[in-house]
Structure formats: C-alpha cells, structure tokens
Amino acid sequence: MLSDSTHSNPLFAIWKKGTRFLQKDFQTNLGGFFTLSLAVAVLCLVILLPLSFLFIKSFQDQDGLFIGWFNFAEYFSLLDEQGNFIGLLEGLRSFPDSAVAVSLGNSLQISLISAVLVTSLALLYAYGLSRTNIPFKGAWKVVAQIPILAPSLLPAISLFYLFGNQGILKGLLMGESIYGPIGIVLGEVIWTFPHALMILLTGLSLSDARLYEAAESMKVSKMKIFFTVTLPGMKYPLISTFFVVFTLVITDFGIPKVIGGDYSVLATDIYKQVVGQQNFQVGSVIGLILLFPALLSFYVDRRIQRKQVALVTAKSVVYKSKKNPKLDAIFLVINGLIASAILSILFMAAFASLIEFWPYNLSLTLSNYDFDQMDGGSWEAFRNSLEMAGWTALFGTPLIFSFAYLSQKMVGFRRTKNLIHLLSMIPLAVPGMVLGLAYVFFFNHPDNPLNFLYDGMTILVLCTIVHFYTVSHLTAVTALKQIDSEFEAVSASLKVTQLVTFFRVTVPICLPVILDISVYLFMNAMTTVSAVIFLYSSDTTLASIAVLNMDDAGDTAPAAAMAMMILMTSACVRLLHLVITRKMIARTQSWRK
Amino acid sequence: MSYLQIDGVSKQYDDFTALQSISLTVEQGEFICFLGPSGCGKTTLLRTIAGLEEQTTGRIIQGGQDISDLPPSKRDFGIVFQSYALFPNLTVAQNIVYGLKQGRKKKERNAQRVNDLLAMMEIPDQGHKYPSQLSGGQQQRVAVARALAPEPNLLLLDEPLSALDAKVREHLRKQMKSIQRELGVTFILVTHDQEEAISMADRIVVMNQGRIEQVGTPTEIYEKPNSAFVADFIGQMNFFRGQSIQGNAFRMGSSTLKLEHIGENICSGEEVLFCIRPEKVSLWPDKLQRSSILQLKVSHLEFRGSYCRVEFVLPQELRFDRSTLYIDLTEEEMQRANLTLGKNTDVYLPHHQMHVFPQKEAVQAVVAA
Ligand SMILES: Nc1ncnc2c1ncn2[C@@H]1O[C@H](COP(=O)(O)OP(=O)(O)O)[C@@H](O)[C@H]1O
Ligand SMILES: [Mg+2]
Numbered sequence: 001m002l003s004d005s006t007h008s009n010p011l012f013a014i015w016k017k018g019t020r021f022l023q024k025d026f027q028t029n030l031g032g033f034f035t036l037s038l039a040v041a042v043l044c045l046v047i048l049l050p051l052s053f054l055f056i057k058s059f060q061d062q063d064g065l066f067i068g069w070f071n072f073a074e075y076f077s078l079l080d081e082q083g084n085f086i087g088l089l090e091g092l093r094s095f096p097d098s099a100v101a102v103s104l105g106n107s108l109q110i111s112l113i114s115a116v117l118v119t120s121l122a123l124l125y126a127y128g129l130s131r132t133n134i135p136f137k138g139a140w141k142v143v144a145q146i147p148i149l150a151p152s153l154l155p156a157i158s159l160f161y162l163f164g165n166q167g168i169l170k171g172l173l174m175g176e177s178i179y180g181p182i183g184i185v186l187g188e189v190i191w192t193f194p195h196a197l198m199i200l201l202t203g204l205s206l207s208d209a210r211l212y213e214a215a216e217s218m219k220v221s222k223m224k225i226f227f228t229v230t231l232p233g234m235k236y237p238l239i240s241t242f243f244v245v246f247t248l249v250i251t252d253f254g255i256p257k258v259i260g261g262d263y264s265v266l267a268t269d270i271y272k273q274v275v276g277q278q279n280f281q282v283g284s285v286i287g288l289i290l291l292f293p294a295l296l297s298f299y300v301d302r303r304i305q306r307k308q309v310a311l312v313t314a315k316s317v318v319y320k321s322k323k324n325p326k327l328d329a330i331f332l333v334i335n336g337l338i339a340s341a342i343l344s345i346l347f348m349a350a351f352a353s354l355i356e357f358w359p360y361n362l363s364l365t366l367s368n369y370d371f372d373q374m375d376g377g378s379w380e381a382f383r384n385s386l387e388m389a390g391w392t393a394l395f396g397t398p399l400i401f402s403f404a405y406l407s408q409k410m411v412g413f414r415r416t417k418n419l420i421h422l423l424s425m426i427p428l429a430v431p432g433m434v435l436g437l438a439y440v441f442f443f444n445h446p447d448n449p450l451n452f453l454y455d456g457m458t459i460l461v462l463c464t465i466v467h468f469y470t471v472s473h474l475t476a477v478t479a480l481k482q483i484d485s486e487f488e489a490v491s492a493s494l495k496v497t498q499l500v501t502f503f504r505v506t507v508p509i510c511l512p513v514i515l516d517i518s519v520y521l522f523m524n525a526m527t528t529v530s531a532v533i534f535l536y537s538s539d540t541t542l543a544s545i546a547v548l549n550m551d552d553a554g555d556t557a558p559a560a561a562m563a564m565m566i567l568m569t570s571a572c573v574r575l576l577h578l579v580i581t582r583k584m585i586a587r588t589q590s591w592r593k
Numbered sequence: 594m595s596y597l598q599i600d601g602v603s604k605q606y607d608d609f610t611a612l613q614s615i616s617l618t619v620e621q622g623e624f625i626c627f628l629g630p631s632g633c634g635k636t637t638l639l640r641t642i643a644g645l646e647e648q649t650t651g652r653i654i655q656g657g658q659d660i661s662d663l664p665p666s667k668r669d670f671g672i673v674f675q676s677y678a679l680f681p682n683l684t685v686a687q688n689i690v691y692g693l694k695q696g697r698k699k700k701e702r703n704a705q706r707v708n709d710l711l712a713m714m715e716i717p718d719q720g721h722k723y724p725s726q727l728s729g730g731q732q733q734r735v736a737v738a739r740a741l742a743p744e745p746n747l748l749l750l751d752e753p754l755s756a757l758d759a760k761v762r763e764h765l766r767k768q769m770k771s772i773q774r775e776l777g778v779t780f781i782l783v784t785h786d787q788e789e790a791i792s793m794a795d796r797i798v799v800m801n802q803g804r805i806e807q808v809g810t811p812t813e814i815y816e817k818p819n820s821a822f823v824a825d826f827i828g829q830m831n832f833f834r835g836q837s838i839q840g841n842a843f844r845m846g847s848s849t850l851k852l853e854h855i856g857e858n859i860c861s862g863e864e865v866l867f868c869i870r871p872e873k874v875s876l877w878p879d880k881l882q883r884s885s886i887l888q889l890k891v892s893h894l895e896f897r898g899s900y901c902r903v904e905f906v907l908p909q910e911l912r913f914d915r916s917t918l919y920i921d922l923t924e925e926e927m928q929r930a931n932l933t934l935g936k937n938t939d940v941y942l943p944h945h946q947m948h949v950f951p952q953k954e955a956v957q958a959v960v961a962a
Binding site: 412 | 640643644645647664665666670671672674676678680681682683691692723724725726739740742743745
C-alpha cells in the first residue's frame with residue numbers, strides 16, 4: 001500500500017513533523033507567530049540590511065557598478081597614477097609609507113596607549129572605592145561619571161584651553177604639542193574613564209570576599225593580596241575593560257578631530273573621505289576596517305561574560321574593607337588626583353564658555369551662549385538635540401523593551417527568540433560612523449521603498465536608537481530574567497492572554513528599568529556625534545554637531561558653551577531620573593521587597 | 594471512560610530522553626501523586642499535561658477530547674508552581690480574580706468568590722495584602738486559590754509544599770486533601786517526598802529515569818512493590834542476596850526457603866535480592882507463619898525517640914548494599930529482647946513479608962536511587 005511505504009520513509013516523517021510543528025504554531029499562537037516575525041523583520045531592516053549595503057558599497061563604484069577590490073586597492077595605495085593595479089608585492093613594499101599605513105598605525109597606537117592607561121587608572125580608582133575606607137565614596141563616584149554626560153568633544157576643547165598654544169598649563173608639556181597623539185590620548189583617557197570604571201567596579205563587587213578574608217587572616221600584606229588574589233580574580237573584567245576602551249578609542253572621531261591636528265587616524269579618515277571628498281566608496285572600505293576591532297572586542301567580551309557568570313557562585317560573600325589608615329591615605333591621594341583631573345577638565349570648559357576672549361580678556365560674559373550669532377551653531381541645534389533625544393527615548397524604550405520581552409518570554413519559538421537576541425547584539429559591534437554611513441547607503445537609496453524614513457529627524461532618531469540598542473536590550477533582558485519564568489504559564493492556565501500579563505504585571509515590575517533605559521537613550525542621544533555625523537541636514541543640526549562645527553570654524557568658546565549646555569542637560573536628566581526612581585520605589589515599596 | 598488518558602507520551606531533549614512512553618489513566622476526582630527522585634521527569638510530565646511542554650510522541654486525552662496539540666490556554670487546568678509565581682504587584686484579591694471575567698457587573702460576584710476561596714483556604718481578610726507581606730504558607734494557599742478560582746476540573750501542583758517548613762507542610766497536606774475531597778476536582782501533585790505522597794494520594798505514580806515504575810494505592814505501593822527501585826524508594830528496606838533455585842524456591846546463604854509472591858521475571862538459577870521492611874522483622878517466632886531464621890550479632894543500638902534502631906551484622910555472602918540488617922523496636926520490645934552490643938540473637942524473617950527481585954535489575958535501580 002502506498003500509505004505504508006510513505007509512512008516508513010524517514011524523509012516523510014521529518015516533513016510531517018515539520019509541517020505539524022508549523023501548523024501548530026500557526027493555530028495555537030497566531031499572534032505570537034506574527035509578533036515575533038514582525039520583530040525579526042524590523043531588526044533585519046534597521047540592522048542587517050543597512051550593514052549589507054555598506055558591505056556591497058565597498059565593492060562598487062560611484063554609479064553602483066561592481067568593481068571588485070578596486071576601492072580597497074585605492075585606499076591601500078595599490079594603484080598607480082593611471083589607476084592600474086601595481087601588484088601586491090609592489091604594494092607591500094610601498095605600504096609602510098602609504099597614508100593608510102600611517103592612519104592605521106596611529107589609530108592602533110593611540111588606542112593601545114589609551115586602553116592601557118585607562119584600564120590601570122580605573123583599576124586604581126575602583127580599588128580605592130571598593131577595597132579601602134576612603135571618605136566621600138559617593139562624591140568620588142559622581143565625579144567619575146561626569147565625562148559620560150558630555151560629548152567626547154568637551155574634554156578635547158578643555159585640553160585646547162589647558163595645554164594649547166595659549167594654554168595655562170602649556171609648560172607641563174615641556175615643549176611637546178597638545179595637537180596630536182598626546183592630546184588625543186589625554187582626551188580619550190578622560191572620556192572613556194567612566195566606562196572603564198563601571199566595568200571594573202562591577203568586577204570587584206562580584207569577586208568573592210572569602211578569598212580576601214582568608215588571605216588577610218593569614219597576615220599576607222595588602223600588596224601581595226593585590227597581586228595574588230585581586231588581580232587574578234579581576235582577569236576577565238580587566239580584559240573586558242581593555243577591549244571596550246580600545247574599541248571606543250579607535251572608533252571615536254570627535255577628539256582626534258578637535259585636538260588631533262595633522263595626526264590622522266582611521267576615524268578622521270572616514271570623515272575626510274565622506275564629508276570632504278564625497279568618496280563614499282572608500283569611506284565604506286574604512287568603515288569595514290573599523291568593524292574589525294569592534295567585532296574582536298565584541299567577541300572577547302561575550303566569551304568573557306559567559307566565563308564570569310560561572311565565576312560568581314551564589315555563595316559569594318561581599319567584601320567589607322578593614323581599617324588601614326596608610327592605605328586609605330595613599331588611595332585618597334590617587335583618587336583625589338584622578339578626580340581633580342576630571343574636574344579641571346570640566347571647570348576649564350565651563351570657564352572658557354563664560355569669558356570674553358581667552359587669554360586676553362578674562363571678564364565674564366554670556367555672549368558665547370548667544371549661539372544664533374555663531375557660524376555653524378544656533379539655539380535651534382540645541383532644541384533639535386532635545387527633540388531628537390526625546391523621540392529616541394520615547395520610541396526607543398518601548399521598542400527595545402518589548403523586543404527584549406519577546407526574546408525572553410514567548411512560550412515556544414525557541415529559534416526565533418534566539419534570532420532576535422542575536423540581532424540585538426549586533427549594534428554593539430558597529431561603530432557609530434559605520435552605522436551612520438550604512439544608513440546613508442540603505443535609506444537614501446532611491447529604490448528603497450523605505451526611503452521616506454530618510455527625512456530629517458526620523459533618520460536621526462532611528463539611527464540613534466539602533467546605535468545604542470544593545471546595551472538597552474541587555475539591561476531589559478537582565479531585568480526580565482529576574483522575573484519568575486512561570487508568570488506566562490500561569491496566565492495561560494488562567495486563560496489570560498500574554499499581552500494582558502505583559503501590561504498588568506511585567507511592565508509595572510520593570511518600570512524602574514524601563515526608566516533607566518529611557519534615560520540612557522536620552523543622554524546618549526544628546527551626546528552622540530559619530531552616529532549622526534553623516535545623517536544630519538541643515539535644518540536638523542544637533543548640539544553635538546554644532547560643537548564640532550563651531551570648533552572647526554574657530555569659535556572655540558561658543559563650542560565649549562554648547563558642550564556645557566549638553567552636559568548640563570544630561571546632568572539635569574540624570575538628577576531627575578534619580579528623584580523619580582526614588583519616588584517610584586518608595587510608592588511601590590509595599591510590594592517590592 | 595477515564596477522565597485523563599496519557600497514551601505513550603515521550604519527551605526528548607536533544608539527546609536526552611526525559612520521558613519514555615508514559616501511559617497512565619486518571620479518574621475524575623482522583624488525587625494522584627507523581628513520586629520519584631529529583632530529575633526523573635515528574636515536572637516534565639506535569640508540564641506536558643498542561644501543554645507547557647510539547648511531547649515528542651504520544652497523545653493526551655482529557656474529558657474525551659484529544660488535547661495533545663492544544664496550547665495551554667485552550668486546555669482545562671489550573672496550576673500551582675513550586676515558586677507559587679504570584680504576581681508581586683497585585684494584591685492577593687487581584688491575584689485570585691486574575692483569571693476571572695472582569696467587568697463592572699461581575700465585580701460583586703468576583704469579590705464574593707475571593708472571599709469564599711480565602712475562607713476555604715483559611716486565610717480570610719488577607720485580600721488587600723501584597724504577596725510579599727504574607728508568609729510562605731499563606732502565599733502557597735493564595736496560589737492554590739488563584740488556580741481554583743476559574744473552577745478548573747484538573748489542578749496540577751508541582752512540589753507545592755517543598756519550600757515550607759515541616760509544621761506548615763503537615764497542616765497544608767491535610768487541608769489540600771480535604772479541599773480536594775470537598776470540590777471533587779482531580780488533583781495531580783508532583784513530589785519527591787514519599788511521606789507526602791503516601792499521606793495524600795489516592796494513587797501514587799512512582800517514576801524513575803523517565804519511566805513509570807509502578808502505579809497503585811499507597812498501601813499497594815508499600816506492601817507490594819513490584820520492583821527493587823520502588824521497594825527501596827518508598828519506606829525503609831533491608832536488602833540481602835540469594836539465588837533462585839526453581840519456581841518459588843530460593844536459597845539464602847545455607848538455607849532454602851519458599852516464597853509466596855514472586856514476580857514472573859525471575860529465571861531459575863538467577864541471582865536474586867530479598868528484601869524486607871525493618872518493622873516486619875521479628876525477634877520472636879510466630880507459630881502461624883513460616884519464617885527464615887538467621888543468627889546475627891548486634892552491632893549497633895541507637896535510641897531514636899519513639900523507637901530504637903538495632904543493627905545486626907550480616908554474614909558476608911548475604912550482604913548487598915550494606916553490611917548490616919536493621920530493625921526498629923519499641924521500648925517494650927527492647928526490654929523484652931534484652932539486647933546488648935555484641936550479643937548473638939535469632940532474627941525471624943517471615944516469608945510472606947519478604948519480596949524478591951532479580952539482582953541485575955535491582956543493582957541499577959538501587960544505584961540510581
Ligand atoms: N529544557 C530542557 N532541556 C534539556 N533537559 C531538560 C530540560 N528540562 C528538563 N530537562 C531534563 O529532564 C530531566 C527531568 O526533569 P524534570 O522533569 O524537571 O525532573 P523532576 O521534576 O522529576 O525533578 C532532568 O534530567 C532535566 O535535566
Ligand atoms: Mg521538578
């Protein structure tokens with residue numbers, strides 16, 4: 001009989017199983033099926049497709065014709081004057097003198113130095129905060145967070161005032177110029193410090209106190225404990241910090257632009273190619289190169305996070321530092337020095353924004369804040385920034401949170417959920433400029449039916465949401481994982497749809513985290529330069545772009561003033577956030593334990 | 594026709610088999626316990642019945658309807674998890690009405706239902722509190738009340754008492770049993786605690802390594818275990834070695850004996866295991882029944898409150914999992930026997946209280962347990 005033979009066929013069995021599975025998903029959870037598909041489609045549209053366009057673009061000429069490795073050859077100086085390929089051997093010989101080799105070398109150099117410096121400084125600072133009894137710990141933490149409130153341009157501008165040709169501390173450089181690697185490294189160190197500190201503080205707080213207590217009870221010196229217990233225990237956070245900082249620096253564009261002088265790096269190269277020469281093809285080639293360190297860092301970080309989870313056991317004990325006045329004094333000095341460096345950067349920018357004409361007329365004035373009188377700046381830019389940041393938080397937060405919810409809490413659909421999570425991780429590995437460029441290619445393409453999105457504010461908001469997607473996603477995932485995983489099962493048994501439970505239970509429980517995400521998005525949207533540099537138009541200039549443009553035009557004091565405006569806005573939002581969170585927690589105290 | 598029929602259900606996780614062709618029928622209004630060591634697949638089976646896990650093969654029929662492919666929201670059951678999964682941001686009353694139809698007209702009826710349920714669960718006047726303001730035992734009762742609120746015909750409970758301390762647990766056992774009788778709802782309760790299963794269940798389903806070992810009333814399971822695993826897992830049991838001679842004749846050490854109840858799967862000449870519960874061993878002959886007699890030396894005496902545990906050294910050739918045989922004696926019996934450490938005594942093993950299993954099967958099962 002036919003049916004018998006087909007039933008015993010293993011292929012038929014697989015086919016039958018597959019269709020039964022699909023049918024079942026359709027029948028039983030149609031809503032879930034479509035919601036998840038929609039989420040995957042959206043993420044592909046805003047992440048995967050633009051990046052593929054960037055990739056393709058690097059193999060095309062201006063008119064979109066496929067030209068193989070030509071763009072790469074051009075960038076790597078493998079072409080002679082007639083545009084002919086000079087051969088790999090010849091190319092290798094002349095490579096060290098080529099512009100790309102210089103930029104690549106410079107980028108690697110400053111990123112390495114900054115990463116080493118920041119990691120060690122932040123480790124000292126974090127050690128002082130979590131392993132000694134120095135006073136004012138809260139104040140130290142607040143000060144260390146300041147650089148995150150401002151665009152990376154602000155430390156660079158301050159360095160100009162401190163160490164520039166007219167700088168008050170110029171003597172400290174002993175004849176060296178601040179314009180170049182020194183300035184870039186100093187600026188990057190300040191700007192990336194908060195990021196490094198956060199990772200290391202978490203690492204220290206997770207390490208097991210019992211090891212320290214055991215070592216201390218054996219009368220081992222603090223120094224020896226540091227090298228035999230603390231450092232090995234901090235291996236993963238340190239590696240992670242190093243790579244995070246390395247990536248931040250190599251992809252940062254603001255600081256080298258402002259204080260780098262003639263010192264060329266990859267990030268400024270891409271800007272010069274795209275904005276200066278309108279050479280989008282070579283721009284995309286550099287973009288692809290910039291993806292490498294970011295991808296590597298991303299990979300290392302993922303690996304490490306997995307290991308670190310295993311490192312922390314449920315029985316770990318929190319460390320309580322013992323009295324040790326000598327150690328406290330040492331770390332008070334160290335933390336004091338680092339904090340005053342940060343504060344002096346802040347005060348220098350604030351001061352510069354408030355005086356007539358550095359360094360000849362030091363009388364106070366608010367005229368630098370009269371942005372409408374400046375080339376490249378306007379109060380409208382600031383309003384645009386507020387608007388952009390507002391939309392980013394308003395649209396980004398629900399989008400990211402509900403996608404994170406889908407990836408964690410849908411019943412069934414294991415593969416699709418993993419796919420959503422995977423897609424959500426990609427933006428972390430994509431530098432802002434690369435993402436921005438990819439958006440130009442994809443959304444500005446005349447044949448793209450979605451090119452109506454390439455319109456002023458919309459594209460800025462979209463790109464910013466995606467640029468800061470991953471961290472927000474991970475924050476949401478962490479919070480969602482802490483919620484009892486049976487809530488969805490209970491609702492199903494009570495015949496209540498998952499959507500109702502989402503709004504009645506999940507969202508109220510996660511409200512503080514949702515607020516965290518929205519503030520994170522808002523602050524980053526205020527300060528970002530790299531994600532939006534290729535995407536703004538004349539009527540959607542942003543505050544951070546205005547800082548760049550005014551500085552470019554020689555209006556450094558107004559640039560400092562605008563940077564201060566951004567910083568103060570971020571600080572206010574952060575304060576407001578603290579107050580609201582505290583109120584909210586107090587109001588829901590009765591059910592939060 | 595039975596209320597719930599589970600027919601050849603298997604569950605495969607990648608290369609791990611969590612359930613192996615489970616078949617079981619449950620009658621309307623029964624109190625069933627799934628009992629087995631941790632990791633044996635109890636939760637998986639319960640979740641499969643609920644539709645929270647998809648079975649790899651097999652069918653499930655509830656109330657005459659094939660529900661094998663239905664999602665949980667289309668099946669008729671309530672569920673109580675070990676964590677209770679109470680919604681922390683809703684009050685007790687809001688939690689309980691969560692699954693009821695809401696609306697202005699229904700308000701009064703729902704409030705009434707909450708009061709009834711809270712009264713039944715013996716936690717009246719707690720409706721306005723949040724779950725975190727209740728004790729563990731009270732939270733557990735709220736979880737049961739919430740699951741019962743929509744009046745399901747089947748209630749599934751996954752280790753509902755294991756997070757509670759002993760006193761509360763004992764009280765709740767009784768309460769759950771009486772509620773189940775009162776409502777006539779079918780209960781399926783998962784537990785790894787044999788005492789819990791024995792004290793509550795109408796029938797116990799003993800599971801091991803993804804299979805059902807035995808299904809029966811608590812008495813059946815206790816008195817007539819049909820595998821060495823069940824014998825060992827439920828209650829206390831002494832094991833010792835022997836050989837089958839033929840039919841119901843066996844050799845134990847140097848003596849031979851004939852047993853009444855033996856399974857069909859023992860071949861002649863095979864190595865076997867005898868087992869007997871400590872309270873069935875006697876120190877005095879009983880004229881009415883046949884017993885094997887062993888002369889053993891007292892190796893250990895231990896006072897345990899209401900009884901005394903006595904251990905005897907077993908001869909080498911009888912030893913299986915331990916080197917001693919133990920019995921429990923009341924104070925009276927202790928006085929009468931007048932035992933002292935090192936004394937040799939006759940120990941009587943009544944034949945109709947002994948069980949016998951093939952040894953190779955038992956070795957696996959006892960090691961697994
Ligand atoms: N999602 C899963 N993937 C792989 N194995 C699982 C999964 N869920 C459960 N198991 C395995 O199935 C077995 C039975 O689990 P479970 O039903 O929870 O046991 P019990 O409730 O009896 O303790 C365990 O060995 C467990 O490791
Ligand atoms: Mg379980």
